[in-house]
Amino acid sequence: MKTTTHKCDRCGREGPADDLPLYSVTVQVEGSYQPDTVLSAEWCVDCVSSKIAGWVTGVRPAPPDPKPTPTIDDVLREFVQEVIDETVGARQDGE
């Protein structure tokens, strides 16, 4: 059995062809001062959506980035900041 693997030219993501459809992205520069230039690449839907969504119809927008899970440092930093804010707020109210 043969399996075709696709690889995005922009982000390097790889996967089976059925799971990772690629889109041909072509930029053509035309001018009278130099020969026409055509640049072409194969991009995954996420790269197409993130860079040129709105220019192309039928392409779903990129999903929002999931919110990262806070680390213990983040939680402690937020807690300390809340205590500082409450302390400073209490001092200002008491003045």
Ligand SMILES: [Zn+2]
């Ligand atoms: Zn990509």
